[in-house]
Amino acid sequence: MIPAGFDYVRAGSAEEALAALVEHGDDAKLLAGGMSLLPLMKLRLAVPTVLVDVGRLTDLTYVRDGGDHLAIGALTRHRDLETSELLARECGVLRAVAAEVGDNQVRHRGTLGGSVAHGDPASDLPAVLLALDATFVARGPSGERQLGAADFFTGFLETALAPDELLTEIRVPKAGADGFAYEKFNRRAQDWAIVGALAATFDGTTRVALVSMGATPLRARGVEEALAAGASASDAAGRAAEGTEPSADVNATAEYREHLARVLTRRALESAVA
């Protein structure tokens, strides 16, 4: 399977990438690691006529201490996250979940920014960023803006990013080295989660986020409320499927996904707190 033909533009800087997006309009698409976009193009589910390759913008590849937060360049690969000591110390949950994405080959190429911009509810890292209330920094023709994670994931494969914007940085709080657990349920090790549940405790509250339980990554607000009111992990986890709209597919029915959400949330809560 070979993608439909396209023109290829390699951006040497963020400015060049933005200029190419303005020049080519809706026909253009950014290419980072290509781990989500190229499979879609090979299936001809995506048919951009211009690809703007930002894969070599090494100045957007970093994990930095930003004082009260960590700043991560959008082009930072999953592999870089997995091996970052700063991340392990200051935001262990993001490091640990990055190591759960796909397989080594995928993690050598895929980027955090690509995973965020793709907006796939089956992706692991967007759920972590939602739980962490991350901030996304985007640059467009009219300058830079910041977007909160709560308003970012707007639909299936849809985000609040405009087509002419480049995601440049992801900011996460210093949530500490531990106090989290991610339960990912799949059938083959390299696959996406059929359902995933994340529990992370920091700043005195426990946050719970779900993967593959609707069109976007979701916060399990019912569980969070129950925990805040003093419920046990297992009672709180009983509310994990509240407000979700899981799809049915070859892997699972919607009812089975709801069941998984409750079970995985309970397990995640029990190991995050233990």
Added chain:
Amino acid sequence: MMPAMQISMTVNGTACTHDVEPRTLLVQFLREACGLTGTKVGCDTSSCGACTVLVDGESVKSCTMLGAQADCAAVTTIEGLGAAGWHPVQQAFHEKHGLQCGFCTAGMVMAAVSFLEENPEPTERDVRLGLEGNLCRCTGYHNIVVAVLSAADAMKAAK
């Protein structure tokens, strides 16, 4: 047809330059433009790892990367590994019978080389997780895992 673009990379230590369409996948560039057919296409959907090669020393699935993304990079395929006598991973696959039909083997060996570079002292579990992106329909994986562990020992002893 889109106009061709010139792509140059070092493949197994030799400079290779070809004019290809931008949509040319790295695996096509290697097999069709460079004539190196050791790298296999299994699933063509980034699932099986048969097409694994090293780009600047790291394993990638060459069916899910454009040739253009590897422009100026150093690529190693299975042909390049054995150029100066067998690599310890190849030796171990031979000795431990880590293959049957052999279709997954080039990708499996390249994935193992990259994995051992990153994890020189793996446990059995590390090896199984480290090769999760590579499928084998014949062996049941047992001898592949034994071979990779044996290669790790051999490489450590050689240091």
